[in-house]
Amino acid sequence: MTRKSWIISMFVVLLITLGGCTFTPSPLWLVDGFDFPVGDPNGQGWAITGYAFLDWSNVSNSLHPGEDWNIPGAGNGDQGELVYAVANGEVVFSGWNTALGNVVLIKHALSPYDFVWSQYAHLDQRNVSVGEIVSRRQIIGTVGRGPENRFAAHLHFELRKADLPANAWPRTNGQAWNSTQVKDYWLNPSSFIKQNRPE
Numbered sequence: 001m002t003r004k005s006w007i008i009s010m011f012v013v014l015l016i017t018l019g020g021c022t023f024t025p026s027p028l029w030l031v032d033g034f035d036f037p038v039g040d041p042n043g044q045g046w047a048i049t050g051y052a053f054l055d056w057s058n059v060s061n062s063l064h065p066g067e068d069w070n071i072p073g074a075g076n077g078d079q080g081e082l083v084y085a086v087a088n089g090e091v092v093f094s095g096w097n098t099a100l101g102n103v104v105l106i107k108h109a110l111s112p113y114d115f116v117w118s119q120y121a122h123l124d125q126r127n128v129s130v131g132e133i134v135s136r137r138q139i140i141g142t143v144g145r146g147p148e149n150r151f152a153a154h155l156h157f158e159l160r161k162a163d164l165p166a167n168a169w170p171r172t173n174g175q176a177w178n179s180t181q182v183k184d185y186w187l188n189p190s191s192f193i194k195q196n197r198p199e
C-alpha cells in the first residue's frame with residue numbers, strides 16, 4: 001500500500017467513524033401502527049356511547065377533548081375490562097389526579113422527531129409505571145369509574161399532538177376553549193387510529 005492510498009483509507013475510516021457518531025438511532029419505541037384502546041385491535045364490540053371528540057360536555061362545561069368508550073348496553077359491566085396501549089411508546093405519566101382519577105399517558109414516536117401522546121383516564125387499575133417502554137396491544141390498565149366512582153364505567157381516551165400535562169383540559173380560568181383551539185393540541189382519536197393502522 002502506497003503512503004498516499006494509506007492516507008486516503010485512514011481518511012475514509014475517519015469519515016465513517018464520525019458519520020457513525022452523528023447517526024441518530026431510532027427510538028426503541030418507534031410506532032409500527034395504531035390499534036384501538038379497548039375491545040379487539042379494530043375497536044369492535046365497543047363504541048363511543050359517551051361523549052365523542054369535540055362534543056359539548058355538560059359534566060366539564062367544555063368541549064370534550066377525547067372519546068368515551070363503552071361496551072354498548074353494559075352499564076358498569078365493562079368495569080375491569082382490559083385497556084391496551086394503542087401503539088409502541090414510553091409511559092410518561094402513570095398516576096392519579098382529582099379530575100380524571102387513575103391516568104396513564106404514553107408518548108409515541110412516529111419518527112425520531114415526531115411524537116403523539118395517548119392518554120387513558122378513569123382507570124380502575126394501572127399496570128404500567130413511568131419510564132416503561134410498552135408495545136402496541138400491551139395491557140396498560142383496566143376500565144374504571146373515575147374518582148370516587150363519579151362516572152359510569154368507561155374509558156376516557158385522548159390523543160394529543162402536544163406534550164401536555166396529564167391533567168390538561170381545554171379550558172382557561174373556567175372559560176372553555178373553542179374547537180379550533182382544542183384541535184391545536186388534541187387529535188380526533190378514532191380518525192387518527194383509522195388512518196394509521198398497522199401494515
Ligand SMILES: [Zn+2]
Nearest residue numbers: 051067068156
Ligand atoms: Zn370523557
